[in-house]
Amino acid sequence: MNSAIFHFHGELNDFLAPDRRGQEILLRFGSHQSTKHLVEALGIPHVEVGTVSADGVPLGLDAPPPDGSRIEVRPAVPGCPVEPRFLLDSHLGRLAASLRMCGFDCLYANDYEDTRMAEILAEDPRILLSRDRRLLMRKAVRYGYCPRSLDPGEQLREVVRRFDLAGRIVPFRRCLRCNGPLEPVEKARVLDRLEPKTKLYYDEFALCRSCDQVYWKGSHWERMQRLVEEIRAGGSAAAGKMLY
Secondary structure (H helix, E strand, C coil), X not given: CEEEEEEXXXXXXXXXXXXXXXXXXXXXXXXXXXXXXXXXXXXXXXXHEEEEEXXXXXXXXXXXXXXXXXXXXXXCCCCCCCCCEEEECCCCHHHHHHHHHCCCEEEECCCCCHHHHHHHHHHCCCEEECCXXXXXXXXXXXXXXXXXXXXXXXXXHHHHHHCCCHHHCCCCCECCCCCCEEEEECHHHHHHHCCHHHHHHCCCEEEECCCCCEEECCHXXXXXXXXXXXXXXXXXXXXXXXXX
C-alpha cells in the first residue's frame, strides 16, 4: 500500500470535512489509484482543481501520486479557458436568469436530470454550474464550478469572479426566461400586448426571437442595470439582490 501527504490550498478547503481543513492529510492508496480518484474521494470535484505537484514536480490528475511524496493541490485560478457558455442544474434557476441578464448563454430547465446534463455536456462543452458535487465529478464534466453560497446574488458574484467575467458582461441581450436572443422592436409592433401605463410611459422595446417575450426599460430594468454595474465593479451590494 502506497501513501502520500496531501496539502490542499485556498478554497479547496471548502469541500473538506471541518477537521481536515488547512491540515496535512495522509492518504494510503493502491498503486493503480489516480490523483483524481483520491482528491474526489475527499469530496473535491476535479473541476475545482487548478494545479497539482508532487514534491514540487507537476503531476497530472490522471497519474497516481508517487509513493511517499508530498502532494500540493491548488484551486483553479480565475479565468475562463473556453467561451463562457453555461449549463445549470435544476436548483440554480435564479442564477441562470442573472447570468442571462448579464448576456451569457445559459441552458437551464427545472427538470434536468443528471443523466441528461451529462449527455448535453458530451455534445456541447459548456461550463457546468451545480452545488451537486457528485454531478461535478462526472467524467463528462470538463469545466465547472460549485457555487458556495445559497444566495442567488452572491452566487452571481462568485461565478463572475471565478471565470473573470466582469469585462465580458454585455447586459440585456438574452431573454431571462428562455435564453433566446433579444432584438429591438418598434413599439407599434407590440402595442396591442402592452398595459395602458406601459403604452403611455415607455417607447423602447425588445422582443425575444425564441419565445416572443416583450421587454422594456421600466423600473425593473433600472434595478437590473444597477445590479449589473455593482457586479462589474465587484461591489458587495449585489449580494442578496433578486431579479424577481
